[in-house]
Amino acid sequence: MVNRRTPVAVAAAFTLLATAAACAPQDSDEPATGVSAGACVKDSLSTVTAGKLTIATDEPAYEPWFADNDPANGKGFESAVAYAIAAELGYDNADVVWTRVKFDNAIAPGEKTFDFDINQFSITDQRKQAVDFSSPYYQVRQTVIALKSSKIAGATSLADLAGAKLGAQVGTTSYKAITDVIKPSAEPLVYNSNDDAKKALQNGQIDGLVVDLPTAFYITAAELEDGVIVGQVPQVGDDAEQFGLVLDKGSALTGCVSGAVDALRTDGTLGELETEWLADVAGARELS
Amino acid sequence: MPLLECRGLRKQFGGNVVLNGLDLDVSEHEVVALIGASGSGKSTLLRCVNLLEEIDDGMISLDGEEISDPRVDPDTVRRRIGMVFQSYNLFPHLSVLENITLAPRRVHRRERAETERQARELLDRVGLADKADAYPDRLSGGQQQRVAIVRALANSPRLMLLDEVTSALDPELVGEVLTMIRDLKADGMTMVLATHEMGFARDVADRICFLDGGRVIEQGPPAQVLGDPIEARTRQFLHRIIEAGRL
Amino acid sequence: MTLLDHTPSEVQRRRQTYRRRQTVRSVLIAAASTAVLGTLLVVAVTGAPGWDRVRESFLDPGVAREYLPDILKGLWLNLRLLVFCAAGALLLGLIIAILRTLRGPVFFPVRALATGYTYTFRGLPLIIVLYLLTLGVPGLRLQGMPSVLVLGGLALVLTYGGYLAEVFRAGIESVHPSQWAAARSLGLTYRQAMRHVILPQAVRRVAPPLLNDVVALQKDVGLVSLAGPIDAVRAAQIATAETFNYTPYIVAGALFVLLAIPLIAVTDWVTLRAARRQSGG
Numbered sequence: 001m002v003n004r005r006t007p008v009a010v011a012a013a014f015t016l017l018a019t020a021a022a023c024a025p026q027d028s029d030e031p032a033t034g035v036s037a038g039a040c041v042k043d044s045l046s047t048v049t050a051g052k053l054t055i056a057t058d059e060p061a062y063e064p065w066f067a068d069n070d071p072a073n074g075k076g077f078e079s080a081v082a083y084a085i086a087a088e089l090g091y092d093n094a095d096v097v098w099t100r101v102k103f104d105n106a107i108a109p110g111e112k113t114f115d116f117d118i119n120q121f122s123i124t125d126q127r128k129q130a131v132d133f134s135s136p137y138y139q140v141r142q143t144v145i146a147l148k149s150s151k152i153a154g155a156t157s158l159a160d161l162a163g164a165k166l167g168a169q170v171g172t173t174s175y176k177a178i179t180d181v182i183k184p185s186a187e188p189l190v191y192n193s194n195d196d197a198k199k200a201l202q203n204g205q206i207d208g209l210v211v212d213l214p215t216a217f218y219i220t221a222a223e224l225e226d227g228v229i230v231g232q233v234p235q236v237g238d239d240a241e242q243f244g245l246v247l248d249k250g251s252a253l254t255g256c257v258s259g260a261v262d263a264l265r266t267d268g269t270l271g272e273l274e275t276e277w278l279a280d281v282a283g284a285r286e287l288s
Numbered sequence: 289m290p291l292l293e294c295r296g297l298r299k300q301f302g303g304n305v306v307l308n309g310l311d312l313d314v315s316e317h318e319v320v321a322l323i324g325a326s327g328s329g330k331s332t333l334l335r336c337v338n339l340l341e342e343i344d345d346g347m348i349s350l351d352g353e354e355i356s357d358p359r360v361d362p363d364t365v366r367r368r369i370g371m372v373f374q375s376y377n378l379f380p381h382l383s384v385l386e387n388i389t390l391a392p393r394r395v396h397r398r399e400r401a402e403t404e405r406q407a408r409e410l411l412d413r414v415g416l417a418d419k420a421d422a423y424p425d426r427l428s429g430g431q432q433q434r435v436a437i438v439r440a441l442a443n444s445p446r447l448m449l450l451d452e453v454t455s456a457l458d459p460e461l462v463g464e465v466l467t468m469i470r471d472l473k474a475d476g477m478t479m480v481l482a483t484h485e486m487g488f489a490r491d492v493a494d495r496i497c498f499l500d501g502g503r504v505i506e507q508g509p510p511a512q513v514l515g516d517p518i519e520a521r522t523r524q525f526l527h528r529i530i531e532a533g534r535l
Numbered sequence: 536m537t538l539l540d541h542t543p544s545e546v547q548r549r550r551q552t553y554r555r556r557q558t559v560r561s562v563l564i565a566a567a568s569t570a571v572l573g574t575l576l577v578v579a580v581t582g583a584p585g586w587d588r589v590r591e592s593f594l595d596p597g598v599a600r601e602y603l604p605d606i607l608k609g610l611w612l613n614l615r616l617l618v619f620c621a622a623g624a625l626l627l628g629l630i631i632a633i634l635r636t637l638r639g640p641v642f643f644p645v646r647a648l649a650t651g652y653t654y655t656f657r658g659l660p661l662i663i664v665l666y667l668l669t670l671g672v673p674g675l676r677l678q679g680m681p682s683v684l685v686l687g688g689l690a691l692v693l694t695y696g697g698y699l700a701e702v703f704r705a706g707i708e709s710v711h712p713s714q715w716a717a718a719r720s721l722g723l724t725y726r727q728a729m730r731h732v733i734l735p736q737a738v739r740r741v742a743p744p745l746l747n748d749v750v751a752l753q754k755d756v757g758l759v760s761l762a763g764p765i766d767a768v769r770a771a772q773i774a775t776a777e778t779f780n781y782t783p784y785i786v787a788g789a790l791f792v793l794l795a796i797p798l799i800a801v802t803d804w805v806t807l808r809a810a811r812r813q814s815g816g
Binding site: 104107108109126127129130167170171175176187189190191192196199200202203204205206 | 674
Binding site for chain 3: 340379440443
């Protein structure tokens with residue numbers, strides 16, 4: 001028997017649907033209009049917080065890019081570069097506010113809670129679809145590290161790594177270096193963070209770990225008792241892998257921040273900071 | 289020598305004394321009916337004899353051997369005693385045949401084929417042969433109770449204890465169970481039964497014991513205990529029974 | 536006279552006709568309202584302004600096709616782990632439950648240990664147990680250290696074993712004490728009674744919550760991936776990191792649901808069968 005309340009129920013359902021449809025996702029932002037060079041100073045920049053520059057990095061912030069997991073102390077290559085860029089844009093050290101964002105979240109599409117993020121992000125075409133990158137501030141090489149006792153400690157070529165169990169952090173270009181360049185026969189092991197990966201290396205659960213060159217130097221010199229650098233992974237293609245700052249897609253600040261990076265490169269500041277913080281980072285063997 | 293001897297049995301649950309120095313003897317081939325009000329200790333007595341409950345004081349012996357001795361293994365004693373309960377206690381996950389053959393196979397370690405043959409014979413004798421492969425939930429209450437009795441008999445016990453086995457049955461099903469008990473008596477089985485069925489007690493029992501306050505107040509042949517009791521309390525109890533139309 | 540011999544009276548035939556007509560009307564109305572509602576839903580969702588972006592981001596067939604093999608490969612790991620961990624956890628849970636129900640003072644330390652185990656592992660977050668066993672313990676460099684998968688599986692067995700032990704114990708204690716009485720009265724020993732009478736009934740009674748926990752386990756086995764191995768979710772994560780498209784997660788999710796369906800169907804069938812046999816009295 002038809003319930004007398006049925007028409008009411010149908011009407012209610014329709015109303016609910018209409019409401020739901022009305023809550024549509026936001027329309028995409030309009031592309032940012034270029035900002036003229038003269039306007040790249042503190043008061044004319046539309047930052048997250050007016051008058052402050054919000055810079056993001058990971059938790060924990062690793063050496064030699066930062067020191068003591070405290071980005072605000074200005075020590076470490078990336079911390080120093082960040083403050084140099086801030087100064088270039090007219091911000092005092094006191095105007096810089098640090099925030100922590102996980103590696104994966106920073107390069108994923110979506111609104112950002114920072115003005116720019118500095119966290120060893122390699123510039124790739126795919127990531128460019130999701131976020132903006134500044135001009136590159138550092139050229140990076142992927143490197144294989146291992147324990148002295150590892151079976152690949154003495155490897156000199158990619159062929160020597162064919163039977164190795166290699167590990168890397170998820171979603172990184174280090175992981176891609178394993179799958180696209182080294183191509184060992186065993187599936188790589190993937191970790192949530194480099195801390196977990198380092199532990200696995202110490203435990204002997206992986207034969208080698210792939211990280212960028214400066215991180216490789218730091219880990220083998222300061223963190224692992226018997227760690228060695230096996231060698232740098234060959235670059236694929238003509239473009240060298242570069243680190244860039246990450247900004248929100250279509251951010252109004254991209255032009256200015258890139259300009260700041262370029263200025264620091266031209267006047268030699270980037271080179272000086274490299275020498276100061278990444279001095280021992282040269283001369284690792286190349287894997288053929 | 290009596291088959292079963294109970295001397296000065298005492299059993300207490302919390303602050304409640306249920307058996308209070310109870311004495312009882314049962315001879316071989318004798319059928320003894322226990323009557324009395326709820327809480328008079330009938331069920332408790334049977335459970336103590338079967339070593340399901342530990343007595344607080346007193347002594348029980350079976351075939352001259354003291355079974356209330358803590359050094360005695362209760363499992364071996366229980367193999368010589370068959371007990372049937374008010375709520376049927378058939379194992380619902382096993383068929384009728386499996387219910388009956390479980391103990392002979394596991395306890396007495398007999399071959400399955402032989403135990404099944406014997407089980408079917410027993411079922412046939414009580415008219416339940418066609419139910420051998422059925423599950424308990426398919427049987428009526430009376431049929432389940434008869435299977436429970438057959439199951440207890442499969443162990444070839446020396447003594448059968450029946451604890452109000454008809455109390456939970458619909459009236460029209462009571463008869464078939466009582467008939468079976470009568471047949472058991474004709475076969476010479478020694479039985480102690482707790483019951484509310486006074487008429488049946490009168491027909492089948494050799495001796496009726498009236499329990500009150502945890503002791504046997506009066507015992508004797510049915511004609512005497514039910515017809516002309518000596519004790520006042522027995523008279524009171526019977527009076528109430530008659531009023532309720534149960535005698 | 537059987538039921539078939541009976542010819543319905545005039546009154547009964549009128550009643551049957553009326554009921555038949557009502558049934559047809561109900562079915563037609565149900566079909567019509569379903570069609571209307573369904574159409575409304577489809578129109579409303581696909582017509583919403585953000586729908587295209589949602590579809591691109593979550594339901595891209597190209598991305599799904601490209602990464603399906605990797606996700607399936609990861610799912611195979613989930614499946615293998617599930618079989619071993621479920622078996623292990625069920626066995627461990629059953630043993631612990633039986634140990635907890637042992638009576639007598641001589642068994643006190645056993646009961647205490649078993650109780651301690653269930654308290655500990657029901658309280659400990661699974662992630663902690665996983666980290667400790669897969670990344671922590673191998674650091675001790677003991678002889679014959681098992682592989683990461685074995686250690687991870689052990690973490691799952693220990694944690695889920697605690698839950699399953701309590702489910703089993705509830706099952707054992709839910710069997711009516713008269714079943715114990717009947718079993719012991721037949722001369723069965725404690726062990727025989729437990730094995731042939733109590734446990735079969737207990738397990739049948741708690742089959743539904745047990746299978747429920749196994750379905751939950753099916754999802755948690757993927758957490759082993761934090762120690763390196765690539766399971767279905769990790770494969771989806773890697774795919775998403777490369778493409779910034781969330782379709783791989785949808786694909787992995789759909790596969791998990793499909794995997795759970797047979798298990799859930801078995802649960803329902805077992806529950807039905809158990810209900811039929813239920814007879815405590």
